[in-house]
Amino acid sequence: MFVHGRYIRKKIIRGFSKSNKSMSTPSKPLPFFTKCCFCIPLRIGCFILGYFSLVIKTVHTITLIGFTAYFGYTTHGFDHFDRPNDMDERRVAELDIMEKPILKRIELFFAIALLANFIWLFVNIACLVGLHKxxxxxxxxxxxxxxxxxxxxxxxxxxxxxxxxxxxxxxxxxxxxxxxxxxxxxxxxxxxxxxxxxxxxxxxxxxxxxxxxxxxxxxxxxxxxxxxx
Structure with missing residues (x-):
């Protein structure tokens, strides 16, 4: 069987074209949703939202870190509040029993809040990197x-x-x-x-x-x- 070289190339390209058309393609964007806020291109809108969210979340995280550090310092590492030096030892023991469980819950709350903020910051930065690339x-x-x-x-x-x-x-x-x-x-x-x-x-x-x-x-x-x- 004799086959021409050019015919081989055409058959290969034609076969690839058919297989390429049969492959599933990502769904098309909504035709009526091409602008952010009906006036800004989607890409620019995503950048504006991304950097605005990054600034807000950064300020929020820094504030939370500062407040956590201050509260931890004033409660001696989330252990107890300051008390008068002349307070009765029995009263001190009673306050310890009352305060420590509450302070431990507050410490856990701050830890979870900080972790959530750091994760959200990481995701936000990753999103901006993805937008740029x-x-x-x-x-x-x-x-x-x-x-x-x-x-x-x-x-x-x-x-x-x-x-x-x-x-x-x-x-x-x-x-x-x-x-x-x-x-x-x-x-x-x-x-x-x-x-x-x-x-x-x-x-x-x-x-x-x-x-x-x-x-x-x-x-x-x-x-x-x-x-x-």
């Missing part, structure tokens, strides 16, 4: 953590519901921030889908170019020769 993975990670945080805030909003007017007003305010946060998470999610699609198309083009150059490994005269299969 156009990598969807870190952005997806940020969306996952933000969604989990949003669910926790929803639980808090539900717990605030009651007959007390102050609690109802607080719940309304928290619901507003909840909706706003959900919208911003959607911005990140849509842009992550866009990055995934761009990455998929880029990888497909690179692979296709490699396949196109398969014919170049043969001599130029191959097109004028007949190959025996």
């Amino acid at each position: 156009r990598r969807p993975g870190p952005v997806r990670l940020y969306v996952s953590f933000a969604t989990f945080k949003l669910i926790l805030s929803l639980v808090g909003i539900i717990s605030l519901m009651g007959t007390d007017l102050t609690r109802v007003l607080t719940a309304i305010f928290e619901m507003f921030t909840f909706v706003l946060a959900a919208y911003f998470i959607l911005v990140y999610y849509v842009y992550a889908m866009q990055l995934e699609r761009e990455e998929f198309e880029r990888q497909s083009n690179i692979t296709f170019e490699h396949v196109k150059t398969i014919g170049d490994i043969y001599p130029t005269k191959l097109d004028k020769q007949n190959l025996v299969a």
Whole structure:
């Protein structure tokens, strides 16, 4: 069977094109969701949100560290509060029994809060790195953590519901921030889908170019020769 060299290359490229079309591609971004706040491109909007969140979270973490250090210092390492030197030893023992469990709970609260803040800072920085390098993975990670945080805030909003007017007003305010946060998470999610699609198309083009150059490994005269299969 005689096959022309150029025909071989065409068959290879055509076969790759068919297999490439059959591969599952990332879902397209929502056609009506191409801007952040209906006026800013998604990429710029994600950068604004990311750096704003980073600044707020950094200030919050530094404040929390300072408050934890101050409270730990004034309670002698979350052990006890200062007492008058002339206090009766029996009274001191009673206060120790009352204070230590409370201080240990406060210490645990600060530890969990600091850990959560550091994790959130790490995720925020990773998201910004992903935005700069156009990598969807870190952005997806940020969306996952933000969604989990949003669910926790929803639980808090539900717990605030009651007959007390102050609690109802607080719940309304928290619901507003909840909706706003959900919208911003959607911005990140849509842009992550866009990055995934761009990455998929880029990888497909690179692979296709490699396949196109398969014919170049043969001599130029191959097109004028007949190959025996």
